[in-house]
Amino acid sequence: MTIRHPENDNAELLWHCGQFPYELKDEACPARIKEGRQVFRLRSSGQVTIARFEESGGELFLFAGEGHTVEGPETTCTYTWFETENWKAWEEKLMFGPYIHHVGGIFGHYKRALKEAMRYLPVIFDPAEDDGSMSL
Numbered sequence: 137m138t139i140r141h142p143e144n145d146n147a148e149l150l151w152h153c154g155q156f157p158y159e160l161k162d163e164a165c166p167a168r169i170k171e172g173r174q175v176f177r178l179r180s181s182g183q184v185t186i187a188r189f190e191e192s193g194g195e196l197f198l199f200a201g202e203g204h205t206v207e208g209p210e211t212t213c214t215y216t217w218f219e220t221e222n223w224k225a226w227e228e229k230l231m232f233g234p235y236i237h238h239v240g241g242i243f244g245h246y247k248r249a250l251k252e253a254m255r256y257l258p259v260i261f262d263p264a265e266d267d268g269s270m271s272l
Contacts, residue, residue, distance in 0.1 A: 137186075137230065137237045140223070147206050147219040148226075150184075150241055156214040170212070178216040180205045185246040186218070186264065192234030196257075199235045200250045201226060201264025226264045 141147035153173055160178050161167050167176040187200040201220060208217030218241070220226055230237055247263070254261040 137218075137239060141206070141208050141217055141219075144206065144208075144217075144219060146221065146223040147208065147217050148223060149208065149211065149215060150178075150186075150218045150239075151211065151213060151215040153213045160214075173213050175213055177210070178205070178214060179243075180207075180216070181243045183245050184216075184218055184241050184243055185250070186239045186241050187246075187250060188235050188239045189259070190234045190236075196259040197234060197262050198250060198254055198259050199229060199239075199262050199264055200247050202245060202247045220265065222265050225266065229262070229264060 138149045138151045141149070155174055156176075156178065158167065162177045162179045165177040167174065169175070182204050183202060184205060185200065185202050187198060190197045190199065203218050203220035206217045206219045229235055251261045251263075
């Protein structure tokens with residue numbers, strides 16, 4: 137997660153400078169290699185689940201939430217624009233921790249399954265959209 141969408145306060149750029157599977161490329165977007173890096177927009181398939189495992193103070197946490205892809209400006213490397221219903225709540229948790237902006241994403245609805253799995257593991261499930269410290 138890198139920068140906020142220039143016209144949508146609930147959207148954020150999901151970006152990676154490394155390799156992505158070519159089958160994730162949007163069919164309408166030409167792919168190219170620039171300075172040894174892939175450059176293409178990911179397909180716009182709708183729903184996306186984002187997650188991040190983190191350890192803090194001897195406890196394990198799973199930050200997870202869902203949103204969907206939206207249109208946005210072209211940029212470099214491999215990317216898509218991601219929108220949530222409450223980006224401010226996500227931003228609070230990412231800013232004040234214990235999480236960082238490096239996340240994993242997958243196309244589809246998986247938050248509920250992740251929440252269920254955490255019931256059987258010593259991991260605290262932390263929904264992204266729940267209010268964080270809300271200091272801003």
